[in-house]
Structure formats: structure tokens, C-alpha cells
Ligand code: HEM
């Protein structure tokens with residue numbers, strides 16, 4: 001009983017008024033009616049733990065329901081809520097306002113993606129390039145037919161690719177990549193990282209066909225080592241490193 | 256040609272050029288800078304066969320590297336089937352023309368025709 005009342009007391013000592021407020025600037029743009037984007041500004045209260053996504057949803061709830069934003073999991077798992085936050089590609093649900101150390105938070109749609117409306121962008125190019133590199137195990141037999149129940153893999157073999165399997169297809173890396181901006185046919189860091197993820201998987205037998213797919217004039221060679229993909233990835237994937245490993249296969253340094 | 260083959264050539268010509276251009280510049284330093292570019296000295300250099308071979312190699316390496324570099328830059332600047340074909344063939348033609356013109360100059364100078 002004593003414990004319950006102390007919790008109640010503790011809650012009472014953290015009143016909502018203790019929160020600070022931040023100026024949230026949201027880029028508004030409807031390609032069907034607008035020539036260019038405009039910023040709408042809202043003063044939003046926040047706590048130490050408030051995320052940028054929560055602040056945007058707060059605006060939708062209390063000020064303007066028409067703000068377009070895509071989200072689902074709210075826990076950096078679904079990859080829906082990528083956007084530019086103070087100029088840097090980030091997941092809105094995985095970025096706390098307090099960590100930005102700024103009184104102004106500006107949110108814009110990701111670069112290198114066509115805008116549907118406001119913060120929501122089209123993912124077709126990412127899904128197409130992802131599909132193009134054959135993001136699945138390629139081999140003639142299947143786990144269902146073979147005598148062994150599953151394709152065994154040692155911890156070391158898993159280590160070769162596991163960080164690349166953490167990709168949630170959020171597109172932040174593609175948004176940060178300078179080549180994606182100028183080359184509309186470039187396969188992009190997300191798909192290249194996934195090409196490596198499967199090539200490096202000991203259960204996969206599709207290395208040659210996958211290397212063939214990325215070895216073309218808008219493929220892997222159009223990466224110029226900017227490395228911004230790896231800086232922005234929220235899941236610790238290092239697409240730039242995967243790209244260099246893939247280059248190693250193509251240049252004969254790896255087999 | 257496969258893009259990886261082209262890029263192997265690109266990196267190979269780049270590395271070889273760095274080496275040869277360094278030798279080329281060091282040889283310029285054997286005389287004073289102004290002397291190095293005097294008309295007689297320039298002509299005289301072309302009488303040394305190893306030097307002429309090095310110049311021809313630099314010409315070929317940098318023409319191949321430079322025009323492929325230009326092709327890469329142009330392919331990233333704009334996309335489209337016709338445009339990309341024009342860029343690729345244009346760069347091969349430019350490469351051949353430059354090597355032809357440069358070789359012609361080197362050979363004529365070596366043979367004392369200039
Ligand atoms: C004629 C004009 C030139 C053009 C248009 C050109 C263009 C390029 C391009 C587009 C790349 C690829 C960069 C990348 O993939 O990120 C490159 C790489 C390279 N170039 Fe050149 N280049 C030229 C002249 C030279 C010269 C004169 C040298 C040295 C003597 C040189 C040395 C290199 C080296 C070492 C690389 C490899 C490094 C890298 O890939 O970034 N280039 N060049």
C-alpha cells in the first residue's frame with residue numbers, strides 16, 4: 001500500500017507543465033496543387049523522451065489533421081517514418097527532440113524520393129531496386145525437400161552478413177547518397193547492401209547472378225565512396241562497407 | 256564490355272598515369288623551368304626514343320582514363336537510352352581522335368618533320 005502511494009506521489013511531482021516547448025517547422029507540399037513547399041510552424045510541448053514523430057502526431061491531433069506523415073511501428077522497426085530532421089535523414093520515431101539540442105526542429109520529406117504529400121514519399125524506386133538484386137536465397141534445393149531439416153550455418157558464417165540483415169528498408173541511406181540525387185538509374189546503397197547480405201550468406205548459391213546484376217553502367221561502380229549511407233543508417237548497417245566488399249569480388253580480391 | 260572490366264582499366268590507367276606523369280614532371284625538373292619549355296629543348300626531347308615512348312604511353316593512358324572518366328560523369332548527369340548511347344560512343348570516338356592526333360604530333364616531331 002505504501003508503495004502504491006509513493007508512486008502516486010511521484011507522478012504528482014512531475015506535472016505536465018514541467019515540459020519545455022519547441023518550434024516544430026513542418027514542410028507542407030502537395031505536388032498536385034503547389035509550386036513549391038511552404039513551412040508551417042507550431043509550438044509543441046515536449047518531454048525528455050518525446051520523439052519527433054510524437055510531436056508531429058501532436059500537431060495532427062491538436063492543430064492540423066491534414067499533415068501527411070507515414071508511420072506504423074513507432075519503434076524503429078517498420079522503416080516508414082524516415083524524413084529529414086534538421087537537415088539529416090533520420091527516423092522520426094527514433095529521434096528524440098531533446099537529443100537534437102535545438103529550439104527549432106525542421107522536418108522535411110527525404111531527399112531523392114518523390115513527394116506524395118508533405119512528409120510522405122514514394123518508395124517505388126527503393127522497392128524496385130531492392131527486388132532487382134534478388135533479395136532471397138538462391139539454390140536448387142529447399143529446406144522443405146532436403147533430408148536435413150534446415151541449412152546449418154556456423155556463428156562465424158552468420159557473422160559475415162548478419163548486420164546487413166538488420167536493414168528495415170527505411171531508405172535513409174538512399175536519401176543521403178549523392179549519386180542517388182543525380183543518377184536516376186543508380187541502384188543505390190540500400191539494394192547494394194542487400195546484394196552483399198545475400199552474396200555473403202553461406203547458404204546462398206546466387207553470387208554470380210547477383211554480381212552480374214550490379215555490374216552495369218548504373219550499378220555498383222557509380223558509388224564514389226561518399227559514405228553518407230553508413231552515417232545515417234539507424235540500424236547499424238554499413239552499406240558503404242558492403243559495397244566495398246562487393247567491389248572486392250568484382251575486382252578479384254575476394255572469392 | 257562489362258562495367259567491371261572498364262573500371263579495372265580505369266583504375267589501372269589511373270595508377271600507371273600517376274607513375275608516368277611523376278617521371279615526366281621529374282624529367283622537366285632536370286633543366287630550369289623556363290629552359291624546359293624553350294622551343295629547341297622541346298624538340299630535342301622528342302629525339303630520345305625512351306622519352307617518346309613514355310609520352311605516347313601517357314597519351315594513351317590518359318586519353319583512355321580521361322574519356323572514360325568523362326563518360327562516367329556524363330552518365331551520372333543525365334539518363335536516357337539515346338543519350339547514354341551517344342555518350343558512350345562519343346567518348347570512344349573522342350578517345351581515338353585524341354590518341355590519333357597526339358600520336359601524329361609525336362611521330363612527326365620525332366622524325367624531324369616539325
Ligand atoms: C583527363 C581528365 C580526367 C578525368 C575526366 C578523370 C576522371 C576520373 C573519374 C570519373 C574517376 C572515378 C572516380 C570515382 O569512381 O569515384 C577517376 C579516378 C581516378 N583518377 Fe582520374 N580523371 C582524369 C585525369 C586523371 C589524371 C591526370 C590522373 C593522374 C595522373 C588521374 C588519376 C586518377 C586516380 C588515381 C583515380 C582512382 C581514384 C578513384 O577512383 O577515385 N586522373 N578519374
Ligand code: SF4
Nearest residue numbers: 167168170171173233
Ligand atoms: S541500410 Fe539502413 S538506412 Fe538503408 S534502408 Fe536499410 S536500415 Fe535504412
Ligand code: FES
Nearest residue numbers: 073074079081093
Ligand atoms: S514508425 Fe516504424 S520505423 Fe518509425
